[in-house]
Amino acid sequence: MAAQTVFHADVIVVGSGPGGATVARALARAGRQVLLLEAGRDERQRPDYGTYLGPLRYAERGSFLFTEEGMQVVRPLLLGGATSMYCGCAAPPPVWLKDRYGINLDSEVAETVAELGIAALPAELRGAASTRLAQAGLALGQLWQPQRKFMRPTRSRCFDCSANCMLGCRCGAKWNAAEYALDARAAGATLLTSARVTKLLRSGNRVTGVAGFHHGQPFEARAETVVLAAGGIGTPRLLQTSGVAGAGEGVTMDTTTIVYGVTKERGSGREPPMTWSWHNQAEGYMLSTLVDPWLLYPLITALSGWRRPLTWPNWGRSLGVMMKLTDEVAGYVGPTRISKPLTSRDRERLKAAETVVRRMLVEVGAAPDSIFSTPLRGTHPGSTVRIGHLVDIHLRSEIEDLYVCDASVFPQALGQPTVLTIIGLGKRLANHLLARG
Numbered sequence: 001m002a003a004q005t006v007f008h009a010d011v012i013v014v015g016s017g018p019g020g021a022t023v024a025r026a027l028a029r030a031g032r033q034v035l036l037l038e039a040g041r042d043e044r045q046r047p048d049y050g051t052y053l054g055p056l057r058y059a060e061r062g063s064f065l066f067t068e069e070g071m072q073v074v075r076p077l078l079l080g081g082a083t084s085m086y087c088g089c090a091a092p093p094p095v096w097l098k099d100r101y102g103i104n105l106d107s108e109v110a111e112t113v114a115e116l117g118i119a120a121l122p123a124e125l126r127g128a129a130s131t132r133l134a135q136a137g138l139a140l141g142q143l144w145q146p147q148r149k150f151m152r153p154t155r156s157r158c159f160d161c162s163a164n165c166m167l168g169c170r171c172g173a174k175w176n177a178a179e180y181a182l183d184a185r186a187a188g189a190t191l192l193t194s195a196r197v198t199k200l201l202r203s204g205n206r207v208t209g210v211a212g213f214h215h216g217q218p219f220e221a222r223a224e225t226v227v228l229a230a231g232g233i234g235t236p237r238l239l240q241t242s243g244v245a246g247a248g249e250g251v252t253m254d255t256t257t258i259v260y261g262v263t264k265e266r267g268s269g270r271e272p273p274m275t276w277s278w279h280n281q282a283e284g285y286m287l288s289t290l291v292d293p294w295l296l297y298p299l300i301t302a303l304s305g306w307r308r309p310l311t312w313p314n315w316g317r318s319l320g321v322m323m324k325l326t327d328e329v330a331g332y333v334g335p336t337r338i339s340k341p342l343t344s345r346d347r348e349r350l351k352a353a354e355t356v357v358r359r360m361l362v363e364v365g366a367a368p369d370s371i372f373s374t375p376l377r378g379t380h381p382g383s384t385v386r387i388g389h390l391v392d393i394h395l396r397s398e399i400e401d402l403y404v405c406d407a408s409v410f411p412q413a414l415g416q417p418t419v420l421t422i423i424g425l426g427k428r429l430a431n432h433l434l435a436r437g
């Protein structure tokens, strides 16, 4: 057997999604020796990146990952984490983070918005069908607004986004956390891809490093500080291997479904995803314009019953409204299984949201008997290592010098895009670590 490689750094960061990449970049730029470990690879230059074949390789179980209850969970495992498959939507942190926990991310978020040029797409790029849907919502008294995006058409020579954007951005308009990871490397960090961490190394109650496999070969890495940013599923699993009681108990998903209706006009599938949204804070759900990519549509709708894929020829005239629920903390992330039951309150709110969406679709000309909902999906796994439960407001865990910075620390579901909040948390944690010396 090959000799085990041993790395040394000031700070080890596990996971290169928005949480990990942000912390790593800020610390490397401040002169810290950073080791950034990512289980996946940089897939962005590969020919199948952003095609239907790509997620079969780089999402866990080819995106056919299901909870015990049958909810599909999309878990991208590659450099940049889930931002390789996200819709590029940006939302400010929820106000309760400041009001209830004293976590004020205003300056971190303002800095990010300015740096990345976060803004709604220009009106002419929001899509005619998506805009018709938003207008129908406005006519019903809902406050639909252009969705702010981590997406700059000027970064791309051929901005031709459609629903396929969720397979991986091929045109380059969408910001990806992989860019921050490469910025970290440019600032002196060591970035190892295909480096899967399997356990934490400890001396008593102090973390001293991590161990895992790099390209299949065992390695150890030692540092004074370790930041776990392996995401809402990966982080609790790592804590479980270290015997942290309660890790993974309770999970939120911002449970999602898309409601479809068919009209006589062109649908919204060839338009950029989620260009308009309405966040109904009072009722705890968000609506946005979204259609599944053409080839995924029959697969996803088949989960609602064998007749649904027969509506595939209508895809080009379909309008889709995504419903995202601020779901309650329930279920668990175990070493190999995930459970995410919906509470009765979750079900009531989903039903209420669906009634609202049906009215909108009819308002915009969809035939009532063409309207149906896809099965439930989870794309925002989080709240598995919650602030106030397993980490404090500085994201410190009960193990000394071990921090967590990803969606798992959300104390409750955001029910809205997560990435801007996670970047804010990453910048705040980096400042905390630098101030600590």
Ligand SMILES: Cc1cc2nc3c(=O)[nH]c(=O)nc-3n(C[C@H](O)[C@H](O)[C@H](O)COP(=O)(O)OP(=O)(O)OC[C@H]3O[C@@H](n4cnc5c(N)ncnc54)[C@H](O)[C@@H]3O)c2cc1C
Residues within 6 Å of the ligand: 014, 015, 016, 017, 018, 019, 020, 037, 038, 039, 040, 074, 075, 076, 077, 078, 079, 080, 081, 082, 083, 085, 086, 087, 088, 089, 090, 091, 166, 195, 196, 197, 198, 229, 230, 231, 232, 234, 235, 238, 379, 380, 381, 405, 406, 407, 408, 416, 417, 418, 419, 420, 422
């Ligand atoms: C289809 C889809 C659409 C979405 N759309 C939006 C949107 O429009 N706007 C928005 O804000 N959010 C969106 N999200 C959610 C958002 O992308 C995630 O909530 C966010 O990326 C989570 O960030 P994170 O840092 O917690 O973890 P992740 O992004 O999940 O990153 C974790 C990283 O850790 C790595 N990792 C895991 N385990 C290990 C290990 N043991 N060792 C080493 N590395 C490991 C993974 O490979 C991954 O790269 C979407 C998500 C999906 C799937």
